[in-house]
Amino acid sequence: MSETLVSIWTDANTQWVLIGTLLLGLASGLVGSFALLKKQSLIGDAMAHAALPGICIAFLIHGAKSMSWFIIGAALSGLLATFFIEKMIKLSRIKEDTSIGLVLSVFFGFGIVLLTYINHQSKGNQSGIDDFIFGQAASLVGADVKLISAVAVLLIIITVVLFKELKLLTFDPQFAQGIGLPTGLLNGLLMTLIVGVVVIGLQAVGVILMSAMLITPAIAARYWTERLDHMVIIAGAIGAFSGVFGTLLSTTTKGMPTGPLIIVAATIIFLISMVFAPKRGLLVKAIRRSRLRRQVAREQVLQTLYDFTEQEYLQYKTGNGFHEQQIMKKRPISMSMLRKVLRSLEKEELVRRTGDALWCLTEKGLTEAYHITLRNRLMEVYLMNEMNYAHFNIRQDMDLLQLPEKVLTELKQLLKQYGREPLVLPANMNAGKRPYHRYASIGGK
Amino acid sequence: MSYEGWILLTGSLVGISCGIVGCFLILRKMAMLADAISHTVLLGIVGAYLISNSLEGVYMLIGAAVVGILTAFFVQLLHSIGVQSDAAIGVVFTSLFAVGVILLSLFGGKVHLDVEHALMGEITFIPWDILEINGINLGPKAVWMLGTVLILNLIIILLFYKEIKISSFDPDMAVALGIPVLFIHYLLMGMLSLTTVASFDSVGAILVVAMLIVPGATAYLLTDKLSVMLMLSALVGVLSAIAGYFIAMIFNVSISGSMAVAAGVIFAITFVLSPTHGLLSRWLARKRLQNKSA
Structure with a gap:
């Protein structure tokens, strides 16, 4: 056990994977806080599921496993799913939860159809797309991790730079519009940020659990503070910690998927926050x-x-x-x-x-x-x-x-x-x- | 009956049971709870296996129903202590699902229960898993299980139709009338978990969510009457099962995935063409109004 631990710390690839999941956790905590406060945290779930057909189509077009193509495909189909959800709510009497569930399941079903199609085409050659469903951080290789980290850093920078605008959009969209902020554009940007986080998290955390990366650190952070800037920082820290923790545990135990471990770590932090947080915790209450x-x-x-x-x-x-x-x-x-x-x-x-x-x-x-x-x-x-x-x-x-x-x-x-x-x-x-x-x-x- | 016939029958039974239960979920704005329960059912199945050490359908059914109701309970609990409801659903189902996957990877080596099966189901193998009593071939086990759950659902709905209806449309009035709203809520959750787990085994988690939400949403766009909505929803469920099967046969792809896609296509068509709530009819109505006022 201790030997494997040492090898983890010295192995260059694992180091990169750790940095990648740390940045991913940080970015998802940051972006997730806004999604949570806008009561749109389940949209992340829909985006994650909807990314699957995008990944498959990217694979079919490109013909080989390529991280950058996957990210583009997943982002496009995730944005398409968000577009459908918003249009459906706006244009018919279908409510938000139904439209999210509907788009999520149909897109994912289509993804599975494409997945089986690819598997039949490539005659037993596992293309590695299966890893996207549950996440396997250990299967990431250097170049992928660098790409993931780069995107994560980009997302973090955008969030920090536009913090004030996003804050206003979250708490008082009418006022934001009143003082001349392009709310439509900002809303689209927030959606893009969410899609970005979801897409880079797919390989490490998996389609099904990616939504938890957006929700759980943010809701845990909510217990510790009433200020958005503090909440965003705490959520980022919780996300980063869970990411590193899950990755370490997953690489030391054979055959253990990374995503579930990350989520369990985050959930434990959430439960601790819920009970023991000062002011808002259950115990204090x-x-x-x-x-x-x-x-x-x-x-x-x-x-x-x-x-x-x-x-x-x-x-x-x-x-x-x-x-x-x-x-x-x-x-x-x-x-x-x-x-x-x-x-x-x-x-x-x-x-x-x-x-x-x-x-x-x-x-x-x-x-x-x-x-x-x-x-x-x-x-x-x-x-x-x-x-x-x-x-x-x-x-x-x-x-x-x-x-x-x-x-x-x-x-x-x-x-x-x-x-x-x-x-x-x-x-x-x-x-x-x-x-x-x-x-x-x-x-x- | 032929191999094809059994598969179509299984798919249709899933379509009917899920379609009926799904209507209530949509009306009560709890569609995402269906998504949640269909995921946590995995923990129930794994837990049932670890406790009972057998893969008998009954244990699975009990385990999954227990975890399903627990999911609903935890969501309610978190909501009641101040967690906003979408986040409550998100936290509960992902954590329970994660625990399920971890248990599965720790002990799943010995179990004939792989994750892909859980996601996509094994509807192609259904006709071969046959229920035999005294050597008489009674047809696939899954059909019996789904049939039983469907009949159970129908009995519950017929018995409590009025109560479920009032508490779905106007919970405040239901409380005022003395209807045990919380009991009805958990009754529906129980039905949802039973239906989910019975369908889960044959068609997998994705199709369960699709079958629970899409037919109900389609029916919701076609009618304003609950009884009609229930029947339309069941009909859409059956249609998507049949259409999905043939799509899968033609392209040689996942059957349950195709059924979900077929349901989505039927919904899309309804969304545009529905005579009362469709895009087209609303657009025409607006045009007519514009002409009149001009």
Whole structure:
């Protein structure tokens, strides 16, 4: 194993193949990002399948296996397929997905017909066209790889030079047209770039899996950033890494096709990105969601305790705290969640245990709960009279206490009218009118 | 029946089953899912072989159906966690297919299951793989398998016709009416995988995709009624199978490839000449309108 590894690094042809797949991965990540954001990633699939008849026709005309002829043939039939797809969507009621699938399967069927025709013609002489279906990077020879690398570099340069224009075309085609960019031409150029990547990838990755080279690195990169320039770079890096990884593994294992290994490597990177990416990853999202749920539960518990306290205050009595069951009856909250929240509130010294499963607010907790309750009740009255306050542009997620003083007073007035004013005031507001024994500092003295 | 007859019958059965299932895919804008499932079926077949260690049709059918539904499930899953749907399809089918090809190259040496077979099918050998019970020759196995799947499909469609129809055309209304839309979705996916795998063995992956999408699309250009569309689609499927076979015989080329090409030609003709949605009739209608307004 280690010997083969050494021989790989020293063998000139393998070095070239590695450079070729690296550049290919880079180019497909770059171009694929645009295709993905334009929601046209499956067009790459159609182009890859549609390239087969082009390759066969090039072989029939030229009469021998020649990389440059194959590339020209594949590019022409790929562009023809794109043309058919776009015309079909435009001129009939057939939708995009159907037209892609239709063109893809018919072109590929025609390719297979030509392939069998060639095989019968050349009487058992395997022309090597079969390699195009699954990809066999090891079968590439020096001159082919140099051609592939040259085209890849060309595609990368075009993408980098026209980055700004392509970006505009992707995100806001109307605006691009408005400022006088030739959008039709640019769109055609993007299609040509996609065809270019697909065509040079066919030999290494194969017809069937080539679309993944466009999609997978780009969608993986999408998880790591919100910026197109970063996304393009990350996608290129992922593509390049998968290309090198797949090629290395394929040349060390006998009879292993390159394409599938490249794609599996890219897919693993995609899965890792999907789960672990910061901001957009599933893990971070799950943590954020549970934190939010916790916060909502915390506010609910505090407000419920406040409601109970207020009722007690109105009925001129001071009980021995409030039971957990009582809270659960008023709020849709699970036992374990309630316990967890209460424990953390106790640590913050916002609530106090007064008996078995009995709790009440501390003075500090009362202040906190008062503000939560006030906020929620203000929102209630606002929602009841939404029409009158439309000009304030209040949103559901806004903190109503941050409103301008005038509006706040008005809303508080309404609160009083509806009798929803929170009655038990915290100590520092010092407005308690009658003694309340639970909290000595509230007008108690 | 003659050798030729069996091949034509097999092709026609594929055309009918795929044509019918394909209509729903087109109406639900899920045509690319057919492409995806027809590729991942390979993993199902390889997996079934690795687990059961036999090449019996039943195991293949089960394995492929399981992977087919898994494909649909994974696509749905990725879509629900925010991956755009075309990319979701692209990622799922290519990765599952890649795993299938890798397994095949690792263990495939011993299996009579080569990749070319998977792609192009072996419809020429179908008439020789005969089902015998008590020494009685009952005809090719593939015909029995395809026939069973077709009947199964027809039963499901007849039973749930209204539900499938409503949930295909107006999913929101279907939900409001209390139709289990998700169940219908997976029912269709199950039908799709069964049909794909039954056809896959005889005609290969390419023809399956072509037969699923092209006849349905052709019928879609000819009518506005679902029941008519289903029948037209089946008819187009049969026509392409027969025409494709004769093309293949004349030029001595791949039969399944020719069937796909024949389907494409029929579609192209319809695209131009369809009386309601064709290019020509629309062009004429526009001309007439221009003359009238002038």
